[in-house]
Amino acid sequence: MLQDYLFPETISEAVSFLKSNEGQARIIAGGTDLLLDIPEGKIKTSCLVDITRIPELSKITLEDGVISIGAAVTHNQAANSELIQEKAAALAQAASCVGSYQIRNSATVIGNVCNAQPAADTAVALVALGAVAEIANPGGTEYVPVEKMYAGVGKSTIDSASQLVTRVSFPAAQKKQGTAFVRLHQRKALALPMLNVAAMVALEGGKFLWARIAMAPVGPGPVRALSAEEILKGAEVTPEVIEKAAQSALEQANPRSSALRGSKEYRTSVLPVLVRRALEQAVANAGSSCK
Template structure:
């Protein structure tokens, strides 16, 4: 177990603590890290707690973007009026994570850096096109969340020398909506057999933009680009949505699992969940436009 536990009050101080203590690692919620330490899956001599850095726990919208601090908890994301209005897929995904205790301390950045392909909020962030702003010794870099995976449990963010400070999500504007769907053995306290997040935009009765993310059907949240192209330029009726869902299912490569079910079952259910999420998102897009513009 770690020999020392340090609290950083700024991002600069946090990076300095990491640099001064080889073998150190950042901690915020710690819902996965603490278990790994107890089971001796990781060797860490120093933990640097970043939960006392105020800017890491903010949610705001400015310049056509939603900005989410890295240490925003799942509960904060699930209950934020801004997130529920602008990014409902993320609010729904955050509400699906674990138990209230886990949601109260677990963070968005932790869900991403842990690099598990079925992490609910990470799947939503990929579907939403979120970009991670990462601060390290060489300065700041911006990387789409979809590009932060190096394999199951392997992140391209090194929590021993750098930190995600925030996520940004560009707003698409009029006619956009998002949705999240999850298949699990029970409604709470269970890992997902499958989860799906989608984001769409519709104008003039046709889909103009779409993103579809499915997990765990690959070594990382799978962005189904071919399925999205089925939607773009077409009226999102039941037939088009079904064809997009079939394309997502075809792209999915789930493995047989005693925990999550057979590959065949999960491929078929991928189509079901994608249809469900797309139908909800397009309904949102139409209903919201009607409510706001009176069309």
């Protein structure tokens, strides 16, 4: 049963609250997932440590070409940030798809990642953006790629009873780089994705320098379409190449059948379409178009 609710003022205070409660306390940011899990008994905790009033965690910053998003930054903050819209369009798009406007006003991007749902929209975008999380541990600071933060379906490597993800960072899209996010859903709000795909591409001289593609839910967390990335690397930017890459995305994808959100067969059939559309948009956002 919940006994206490704390507002630490600094990161170190938050971590020391966790430590002093010896696993009985837990981080809360937006709380929109956590507060559904607690009454259902999925999560047991006696104390919530609310980090949304730690000033530095509410910031979106750009420093030396690296964008950082603090742990208290909400989906709407990210979606409406001009910086994110311009330099990380995939994340802005992903953030604007989650839940509803009200949910996005409470729910945080990092909370979305830590909740570890397989198709967490912003996690998919962050993996494509190559984001790394900064984690405050009792013993010090640690850096982990967002891609590596999944320990299983619905399981994060982060223990919110002892650790605090303070921010995620990723390089801002440069000239001739573009990012995009596409999502297949049954309605435009209040719906989890049937599939979602994010892509980041770097172009030069009509060719792909490199590409990073993340897709979900086709595994425990966002899954990189490594075969597709390999095909694109150094290849001409043409519809044929994109199509070939899109098809190869299936090599890393292992979608499950969901009674609510599409069979394995359907998801498998349409995943390449989404990958293709994400790549086309990313290319367009990079200021180029297919020849």
